[in-house]
Amino acid sequence: MIEFKNVNKWFDKLHVLNDINLKIPKGEVLVICGPSGSGKSTLIRCINRLEKIQQGQIIVNDTPVHDKSTNLTKLRAEIGFVFQQFHLYPHMTVLQNVMLAPVNVKKIAKTKAEKIALEKLEQVGLTEKSGAYPAQLSGGQQQRVAIARGLVMSPEIMLFDEPTSALDPEMIGEVLDVMVNLVSEGMTMCVVTHEMGFAKKVADRVLFMDEGKIVETGTPGEFFDNPQTDRASEFISKILTH
Amino acid sequence: MEIFPFFLKGLWMTSKIGFISLVTCTLIGFILGIFRSSDSTILKRMVGVYVAFVRGTPFVVQIFIVFFILPEWGVQLEAFSAALLAMAIMGSAFICEIVAGGINSIPKGQWEAATSAGLNRIQQLRLVIIPQAMKVILPPLVGQYVLLIKDTSVVSVIGIMELTRVGWVTVVRIPEGLMVFTLVGFLYFIISYPLILLSNYLEKKMAV
Amino acid sequence: MLVDFNFRVILEYLPLFLTGLRSTFFIAIVSIALALITGIIACSCRISGIKFIKYPAIAYIEIVRSTPLLVQIYFLYFGLPTLGLKIPEIQTGILALMLNSGAYMAEIIRAGINSVDEGQIEAGISSGLNYVQRMRLIILPQALGVTIPPLLGQNIVLVKDSALLSLISVMELTRCGQTMTSERFMPTEAFLTVAFFYMCIYFCLKALADWSQRKLIFREAY
Numbered sequence: 001m002i003e004f005k006n007v008n009k010w011f012d013k014l015h016v017l018n019d020i021n022l023k024i025p026k027g028e029v030l031v032i033c034g035p036s037g038s039g040k041s042t043l044i045r046c047i048n049r050l051e052k053i054q055q056g057q058i059i060v061n062d063t064p065v066h067d068k069s070t071n072l073t074k075l076r077a078e079i080g081f082v083f084q085q086f087h088l089y090p091h092m093t094v095l096q097n098v099m100l101a102p103v104n105v106k107k108i109a110k111t112k113a114e115k116i117a118l119e120k121l122e123q124v125g126l127t128e129k130s131g132a133y134p135a136q137l138s139g140g141q142q143q144r145v146a147i148a149r150g151l152v153m154s155p156e157i158m159l160f161d162e163p164t165s166a167l168d169p170e171m172i173g174e175v176l177d178v179m180v181n182l183v184s185e186g187m188t189m190c191v192v193t194h195e196m197g198f199a200k201k202v203a204d205r206v207l208f209m210d211e212g213k214i215v216e217t218g219t220p221g222e223f224f225d226n227p228q229t230d231r232a233s234e235f236i237s238k239i240l241t242h
Numbered sequence: 243m244e245i246f247p248f249f250l251k252g253l254w255m256t257s258k259i260g261f262i263s264l265v266t267c268t269l270i271g272f273i274l275g276i277f278r279s280s281d282s283t284i285l286k287r288m289v290g291v292y293v294a295f296v297r298g299t300p301f302v303v304q305i306f307i308v309f310f311i312l313p314e315w316g317v318q319l320e321a322f323s324a325a326l327l328a329m330a331i332m333g334s335a336f337i338c339e340i341v342a343g344g345i346n347s348i349p350k351g352q353w354e355a356a357t358s359a360g361l362n363r364i365q366q367l368r369l370v371i372i373p374q375a376m377k378v379i380l381p382p383l384v385g386q387y388v389l390l391i392k393d394t395s396v397v398s399v400i401g402i403m404e405l406t407r408v409g410w411v412t413v414v415r416i417p418e419g420l421m422v423f424t425l426v427g428f429l430y431f432i433i434s435y436p437l438i439l440l441s442n443y444l445e446k447k448m449a450v
Numbered sequence: 451m452l453v454d455f456n457f458r459v460i461l462e463y464l465p466l467f468l469t470g471l472r473s474t475f476f477i478a479i480v481s482i483a484l485a486l487i488t489g490i491i492a493c494s495c496r497i498s499g500i501k502f503i504k505y506p507a508i509a510y511i512e513i514v515r516s517t518p519l520l521v522q523i524y525f526l527y528f529g530l531p532t533l534g535l536k537i538p539e540i541q542t543g544i545l546a547l548m549l550n551s552g553a554y555m556a557e558i559i560r561a562g563i564n565s566v567d568e569g570q571i572e573a574g575i576s577s578g579l580n581y582v583q584r585m586r587l588i589i590l591p592q593a594l595g596v597t598i599p600p601l602l603g604q605n606i607v608l609v610k611d612s613a614l615l616s617l618i619s620v621m622e623l624t625r626c627g628q629t630m631t632s633e634r635f636m637p638t639e640a641f642l643t644v645a646f647f648y649m650c651i652y653f654c655l656k657a658l659a660d661w662s663q664r665k666l667i668f669r670e671a672y
Contacts, residue, residue, distance in 0.1 A: 073362065085351050087352055087355035089355070089370055301610070392518040398520070399617060419529035420525070423521055423525035427517040
C-alpha cells in the first residue's frame with residue numbers, strides 16, 4: 001500500500017532520510033519512534049508530499065508520490081494528516097473546518113458535506129461543539145476535531161505526526177481513545193509518537209529510527225521485550241524510566 | 243468668500259482622484275502582494291524590483307516621469323490620466339508590501355493543513371490564508387488610504403485643479419497665504435481624519 | 451528609446467546634479483536632526499499628564515498627520531511673508547520638513563515607550579525609582595530598540611519628501627532635473643538620472659535601517 005524504495009533526503013548537508021526501504025501493507029498500524037531529529041516526522045511528511053525527496057521512490061496505492069505528473073489533489077484526498085499543533089483554521093467553526101475539504105476538493109454539495117462532517121464529529125465525540133470556534137476548545141478537543149477533519153474525506157491512510165506531544169497530560173487519553181477506535185475499523189495508520197502504551201496496545205509493527213536510518217523494526221512484543229540493537233535498548237530504557 | 247465654491251470643486255477633484263486610486267491600488271496591490279509572497283523566486287524578485295523603485299524615489303519624480311517621459315516613448319496622456327497612472331503605480335507598490343506582510347505572517351502550519359487536505363494554491367489563499375491575513379492587513383491598509391489621499395496633493399504639479407492647486411492659484415491673486423492654506427488644510431483634514439480614526443480603531447480591534 | 455539615451459548631456463549637467471545632491475544631503479541632515487528634537491519634545495508633551503501641554507501636542511500631531519506635506523510647505527511659504535517674516539526658501543523648506551517629520555517621530559517614539567512591558571515599570575516603582583529615573587534607566591533604553599528602525603524609515607521618507615521643496619524653488623536634486631528639462635527638453639535623461647540618485651540614497655539608508663534592525667533585535671532577545 002505504501003512503499004519506500006531507496007529513499008534519500010537531505011536538508012542542505014544534513015542527511016535526514018538515509019536509504020529508507022519500507023513496505024506498509026493495507027490495514028497495518030505502524031508506530032514510528034526515535035529520538036528528536038531522527039527523521040521520523042520527515043518520513044511521514046514525505047508520504048503526502050509535504051516534503052520532497054531527492055532520491056528514490058515513494059509509492060502509495062500504485063501511485064508514485066514524487067512524480068511530476070502525479071495528481072496531488074487526488075492523492076491527498078486519500079491520505080488524512082494530523083499535525084502535532086493541530087492547525088485548525090481559527091477563522092472557521094469546527095463544522096466549517098471539517099467541511100472545507102469535501103466542499104472544495106471533492107466538490108460535494110454543502111448539505112451532503114455537512115451530514116458527513118457531523119458523522120465524523122460524532123465519531124470523535126464532539127457533535128455538540130460543531131458551532132464553536134477552535135479557540136473555545138481545549139487542546140484535546142481541537143486535536144479530535146483535527147482527526148475528524150482528516151477522516152472526512154474517507155481516506156485509506158491516516159498519518160499522525162506526534163498527535164499528543166502538544167497536549168496536557170489529562171487530554172492525551174481522549175485522543176488516543178479515538179485513535180484506538182480507528183484501528184478497530186481497519187484503517188491503515190502511520191503514527192509518529194512517544195506513547196509506548198498505545199504502541200503496545202494496537203500497533204502491528206514498531207519502527208525505530210535514528211539519524212535518518214531505520215535501525216530496527218518488529219512487532220511491539222519483539223521490540224519492547226527483546227530489542228536487537230544497543231541503540232534501541234538505550235532508547236527504550238530512557239523513555240520507560242519516566 | 244465668493245471663491246469658496248472654487249475650493250469645493252477642488253475638494254471634489256481630490257476626492258475623485260483619491261477614490262479611483264484607492265480602488266485601483268487595492269485591486270492591483272492585492273494581486274501583486276500575492277505574487278510577492280509566492281514561492282516563485284522570479285515573481286518575488288520582479289515585483290520586488292518594482293516596489294524598490296517606487297519606494298526609493300519621490301512621488302513627485304515619479305509623476306514627472308509619467309507625465310514627461312512617457313510621451314517620448316509614444317504614450318501621450320493628458321494630465322488627469324497621467325495623475326491616475328502615477329497614483330496607481332505608487333499606491334499599488336505600498337499596498338503590495340502590506341498584503342505580502344499579512345500573508346507571510348500566517349503560520350506555516352495553516353498552509354500545511356490546507357495542502358494536506360488537497361486544496362490547490364488558489365483555494366488555500368481564498369479560503370484559509372487571506373481571511374486570516376485580513377486582520378493583519380486591514381489597519382495598515384486604511385493607514386495607506388490616508389497617505390494616498392494626501393499624496394493626491396502632489397499631482398497639482400502637473401496642473402490638475404485639485405484642492406492644493408486651487409489654493410496655489412488662489413494665493414497668487416489673494417495674497418493671504420495663511421488663510422488660504424488653513425482652509426485647504428482644513429478641507430483635507432475633514433476627509434483624512436475620519437480614516438485615521440478608523441485605522442486606529444481597527445488597529446486596537448485586530449490586536450485582540 | 452533608451453538607445454538614444456544621451457549620456458554626454460548628463461555628464462555636462464553632472465556638476466549641477468552634484469550641487470543638487472549636496473543640497474539634498476544638507477537639507478536632509480539638518481531637517482532630520484531638528485525633526486528628532488521636535489519629535490522628542492512633542493512626545494514628552496503628548497505623554498505628559500498636564501492637559502495644558504498635552505492637548506496642544508495632540509493637536510499639532512493630528513493636524514500634521516491629517517494634512518499633506520505640500521500644503522504645509524505652501525502654508526509656510528505663502529503665509530510667513532504675510533506675518534512680516536521674509537525667510538529664504540531653503541529655511542522655509544527645512545522648517546516645514548522639521549514640523550512634518552517631527553510629528554511622525556513623536557508618534558514613533560511614543561509607540562516605542564508604550565511597547566515596554568508593564569512589568570518592567572512596576573519593578574522600577576517597587577525598587578523606589580521615581581518617574582525620571584524609571585524613564586532614564588528602564589524605559590528609554592528598552593524603547594530604543596523598538597524605536598530606531600522606524601525612525602530610520604522616517605528618515606528615508608524625509609529624503610523623498612525633500613523633493614517637494616523643488617516646488618518652492620529650492621535648488622535641490624529634483625529641481626536640477628526640472629532645470630535640465632526646461633533648458634534642454636530632455637526629460638528622460640534628466641528625471642531618470644534624478645531617480646537614479648534617489649535610488650542610491652535609498653539603498654544606503656535602507657541598508658543602514660536593516661543593519662540596525664538586526665543589531666537591535668539581538669539586544670532585545672537578551
